Amino acid sequence: MSGSSKKPMRRAVVPVSKTLPTDPQDQHSSSEEVDPIFFTPSPSPPSNTPTPDNASALPCDHATGEPHRHPNPTRHPDFWFHDGSIILQVESKLFKIHQTILANHSEVFAGLFDVPPPLPTGTTEGDDMVLEGCRIVVLHGDTEKDFESLLRAVYNPSYFDDTLPPSADVETLLDFISGILHLSTKYLIRNLRQRCINLFTSKFPATFDEYTAKSTPQPSYSSTRSSSHKQERYRSDTLMRALHLAHSCNITTSLPYLYYCTARLSLHRLLKPRPTDVDWQTKSVVLAGRERLRYATLAISYSFLLVFERAPTCAEMRCGFASGPGREWRSIVLGGESGIGSAPTPPTAATSITNAGGVNGISASATAERKSKSSSNRAPNPLRLYTRWPELGVCDRCVEWNKGVHERGRREVWERLPGMFELEGWDELRKAQGS
Template sequence: MMTTAGEGSSAKIILHHLDNARSQRILWLLEELGVPYEIKMYKRTTLKTAPPELSKVHALGKAPVITDVETGISLAESGAIIEYLIAKYGSGRFEPTANGMADNFYFTHYGEGTLQQLLVNRFRFRTFADNAPTISKVFVKPIMEKMDKLFVQPELERNADFLEKHLEKVKETGWWFAGGEHPTAADFVMSFTLEVLCQRGSEYVGPNIKEWVRRLQARPAYKRPLPSGPPDPAMSPTSPNVDSLELAASEDRCSACPSPSTTSASTDWKLMASQHPDFWFRDGSIVLCVDKTLFRVHQTILGKHSEVFDDMFSIPQPTAEDEDMVEGCRVVMLHDAKDDFVDLLNAIYDPSYFDDWPSDADLSQVLTFVSGILKLSTKYLIRSFRQRCITLLTSKFPTTFVDYVAKSNRDPPEKYDSDSVMRAAVLAQENNVPEVLPYAYYCIARMSPRRMLQQRPHDVSWKEKTVCLIGRERLRMAEMTLSYSFLLVFQRSATCESYLCADARGPHAEWHVVDAAKAPNPLRKYTTWSRLNVCNACVAHCQSQHQKGREEVWERLPEMFELGTWEQLKKQQGMGDASPRLKTKPSRHSFPL
């Protein structure tokens, strides 16, 4: 059912294929559907990017991409293409059963999302050292191998076990991911990823996954020959040369960045980089190139502070080539923000850098001060700096009820602007400081709905905002049942001797004042005790209830925002101090080199 480009006019679908792009699963589906199609081949440029003519097919220059001849529509993204073709040409084939619908939806998106991201990370870690400049290869490789072992391998094992168990569950009904006797969109999407998993993570692959791949490759539609011409590894995922597949987090892009091994990578920095005026020491032993700025600093000083730098510098280095040297010092490229790195060097070279920080600085000033240092001290394992930054953050976002009380008793009370609170929450998320989050989310939950529904730069994600909105209702309930229950359901003291307290209306009136507030504030201390108009014994009883309720609200605060418990957050943060975690969603600041 296939023609090469220009052979005939019977094709209903044109598949635009870029060499080393992932088109095999689209071809398989077209063969299964029996839809006449035509393949148009595109060759990458010398920089391994897509050619300009592919942008004429789709504005983003994506590959693979299809053109529906009948409608003229061009569609990119493999998952979208697969669902479109099944919906238009399937005539009921390859649709899941009612029982398999949820699995079909899930695995259609899981394959391109969760699983492929892990394989992308493994691909990057294992190939980055090979593409690094010669001077860097010796110490890049151990770092990349350690990163793979710490952050990718455990997740691959867990996902492979998850897939193995799912296939065990459905194999009685036909082996396909949504059950049933025929593949569905989920299987077409998963085909490429599982074949790569069998090669890139074969040590984790169980018998069910291997059998699924064997059955896939045995299907006649999958094995049909491709057009004659030079072999294309991307059109045959079973090829052992998986590195050539150019795995990426999404489809191939025209503007793909050149790899570190590109000729310009080792020469252009000399033309563009400039020496930093404050951190260019004549007796420095290493030159670090950060964001087109050169820092000549001391290996021993950096290694004394940072475990990562110490490991890098302790590995014997080969004789450097001229282009990798500046004034006799070898050059190391770091992918950090220049301002963040300047802040880090200020802290390293100035012992009083943290001590000179004013204690009355507002939240915005604290964030400006700690942001860069926290990011890089987490990244480069500088534990003392990381802890100093966390201490400054927790002075604004307490982690114990005692600290909260001390903070709330300050005169005048400190107020935070909404943008700074959002920024602090994002900083804590990205750098594994989860103990800051409960009170940060508490502050976000008390913001106006109008502000919550805005998405400004540096805001938390919509997912976190949803959690905070749900937490807002939990805070309202906590006022009623915990910290302010003494007003809503007034109970006399056991030692009360005043018959007037039995019919007291003051507590109920005060509850309506609390309930009418725009935002719940169950941690707030109640002070207007005289308005209750009850005896001293009842006031003391209410004060005791109020204090216990506030303490319980604090204890439950992380759970109200789906963060676990204070103890779990402390443990998680402690693990991060020992070995900072990479986020599932990658940070803007990648690992060095």
């Protein structure tokens, strides 16, 4: 056969929006170009290639020109519809599904399916293979498990509610949404992507109000205590996994809080490499941000203890000489109630630095130094809500005034959170995330 008589291979090229990147390596710089996804029709295989379910031919991998690495694909038991109009091969599974359903959900598949009508079984036109009257398309880079989860979510509107318990922990939630999130991002299935993002941000908030709702103690009527709230704790491997997922699926609005949580891990854990960890470049950003969080604790959200101000309406002179704020500040600095960071002990109006450590002179300095060294490994937590107001020993008006100062400081820390980890501002992160 002459070269001029051979029909050219048809290739559907569908670019991916820059707001929905698919390559995890591209996440550190959202302004970089993202390679398009290529959906390649399969050429005719060598005559000795095994065929799936009595079909006459098997798709090949255009990247190498060799037969596909799964020489014996099988039909998926749940997604092989007799009235299906397209066959998608993902690894070793064949899915015969309805292209109109996928096209209605996915902008990418809508472009992919813009092809001529199907041919008779076992025939080819150019490089397109057909089985049971349906064109076969190989989807590269996807896994059977992830694609099956995606199809279940597409075909069953109640799949999320039926499968994921409302009280699911973070590991269960990540297991459930990871595959759907990856593929809904890749194929621009916006409603499924947004639903996954909503579940993701329920664990890793994207706004200060979401954070406070998640972290504020809830009233309990079954206990004699005023409140009972067990805040969810995340394993270090889970945080690393979530950070990977947010980068690879472009959930940019959750990145600041994920960095914040990762920065609060122990230094020993951050410096201990594990196969599933983020890379060292990301860890260096985390470690630099950790020091910025320490500064934010002392200078912003907890500064009301360091430089205590009486309320403008305060009528009690004792509030101006109260030693409680200084004691609380030192407790926080040296790893007391909040366990936050270390810094030099501040002077106060009613407390001597010399006697701050419980002993005087050099002995007190050495004690403070030992405490500082031991507390330097403690993670800063500037967003934490201060609750020990009775310990300040000041009037109610001063307490209410400084509660407002503390709240404004916490909000300021949240607003500055992206910059502490070398990210763009919140508005830019929301625009980059898109839908």
